[in-house]
Amino acid sequence: MRFMVMIKADKNTEAGVMPSAELLAEMGRYNEELVRAGVLLAAEGLQPTAKGARVRFSGKERTVIDGPFAETKELLAGFWLIQVKSLEEAIEWVKRCPNPLEGESEIEIRRVFEADDFGTEFTPELRDQEERLRAQLATKH
Secondary structure, eight states: OEEEEEEEOOHHHHTTOOOOHHHHHHHHHHHHHHHHTTOEEEEEEOOOGGGOEEEEEETTEEEEEESOOSOGGGOEEEEEEEEOSOHHHHHHHHHTSOOSSSSOOOEEEEEOOOGGGGGGGSOHHHHHHHHHHHHHHHHHO
């Protein structure tokens, strides 16, 4: 099972305040542990929303909304993509993570959809297409 592990943003991450050298070192050690265990697929920090945009969809119309965005508690500051056997195992890994922000912080864990989760709507042709795309991606990275 793959899980997206998301670090929620706060006023400091949205202001572009960089983590301390100590926190970067702690996160580096944690990431090394994830790699050694063979569970880490990806991990990245995200720039503040002031450097981003949203695209709102309404039927065929598209509206671009430039950042920054309000409601810091709904924003992300970074993520890991991990592959483990269960939600319980994902939780155990996250509990070992250094606190990613000063003071209180929150990390959300969400399971990533797998092909079998889509049922019969995910036809053999669509499955073949998905496998081809994943194979192409693997050769490019």
